[in-house]
Amino acid sequence: QTVVTQEPSLTVSPGGTVTLTCASNTGAVTSAFYPNWYQQKPGQVPRPVIYNTNTRHPWTPARFSGSLLGGEAALTLSGVQPEDEAEYYCLLLCGGAWVFGGGTKLTVL
Amino acid sequence: EVQLVESGGDLVQPGGSLRLSCAASGFTFSSHWMSWVRQGPGKGLEWVANVNPDGSVKYYVDSVRGRFTISRDNAKDSLYLQMNSLRAEDSAVYYCARWGILGGRSGLDFWGQGLLVTVSS
Numbered sequence: 001q002t003v004v005t006q007e008p009s010l011t012v013s014p015g016g017t018v019t020l021t022c023a024s025n026t027g028a029v030t031s032a033f034y035p036n037w038y039q040q041k042p043g044q045v046p047r048p049v050i051y052n053t054n055t056r057h058p059w060t061p062a063r064f065s066g067s068l069l070g071g072e073a074a075l076t077l078s079g080v081q082p083e084d085e086a087e088y089y090c091l092l093l094c095g096g097a098w099v100f101g102g103g104t105k106l107t108v109l
Numbered sequence: 110e111v112q113l114v115e116s117g118g119d120l121v122q123p124g125g126s127l128r129l130s131c132a133a134s135g136f137t138f139s140s141h142w143m144s145w146v147r148q149g150p151g152k153g154l155e156w157v158a159n160v161n162p163d164g165s166v167k168y169y170v171d172s173v174r175g176r177f178t179i180s181r182d183n184a185k186d187s188l189y190l191q192m193n194s195l196r197a198e199d200s201a202v203y204y205c206a207r208w209g210i211l212g213g214r215s216g217l218d219f220w221g222q223g224l225l226v227t228v229s230s
Contacts, residue, residue, distance in 0.1 A: 040154075051216025091154075097171075098159070
C-alpha cells in the first residue's frame with residue numbers, strides 16, 4: 001500500500017520562503033507521478049495550486065512554484081503572505097490509483 | 110462558469126446504502142475524467158474513485174473497492190457514487206471534482222462544495 005508523506009507542520013515568517021515536500025514509500029517521486037498540490041483553509045473547499053509537477057493554475061500566484069527535489073515533489077512559497085496560512089496537500093499517481101499526502105499545516109507567523 | 114453541485118448526503122446506519130449525485134454545468138462534461146474525494150472529520154483528503162469520460166474505465170481506492178461504484182450519465186451531465194455496505198469509517202464530506210482536459214496531467218481543477226455522509230446507528 002502506497003503511503004505519501006508530508007511534513008505535518010511548518011512555520012514561516014511573512015515575506016519568507018518555505019518548501020513543503022511530498023515523498024512516496026515506493027521510492028523516488030518523478031514526473032510520472034504527476035504531482036499535484038492543493039491548498040485548503042478551515043471550512044473551505046480545497047483549492048488547486050499546482051499540477052503536473054510545476055504548472056500553476058491560472059489563479060495561482062507566481063510566488064507558488066512546484067518542482068522535484070531529491071526524489072520528492074516540492075512546493076515552494078517565496079515571499080509568503082499571511083493569506084497563505086493553510087493546509088497543503090500533495091496528490092500523486094501511484095500505480096493507477098491516486099494518493100493524497102497527509103497534509104502540511106503551514107503557519108505564517 | 111464551471112459548477113459542480115453534489116446531493117444525496119445523509120445519515121445512514123452501518124451496512125446501509127446511499128447514492129451521491131453531482132450535477133455538472135458550465136463545461137463539456139463528457140470530455141473530462143471525474144472523481145470523488147472525501148475528507149473524514151478532522152482528517153486529510155482521500156481520493157475515492159475516478160471515471161473516464163465515457164464511463165468505461167473506473168478506479169477505486171482499496172478501502173471502497175467492491176462496496177462503492179462510480180458512474181456517470183453524460184446525457185444528464187451527472188456523476189454518481191453508489192455506496193453500499195457502509196461503515197462508520199466512511200463518514201466524511203464527499204467532494205465531486207473534475208480533472209482538467211488532459212486528465213491526470215491537469216490535476217483536479219474544479220471541486221464541488223461537498224456534502225456530508227454520516228454512518229452511525
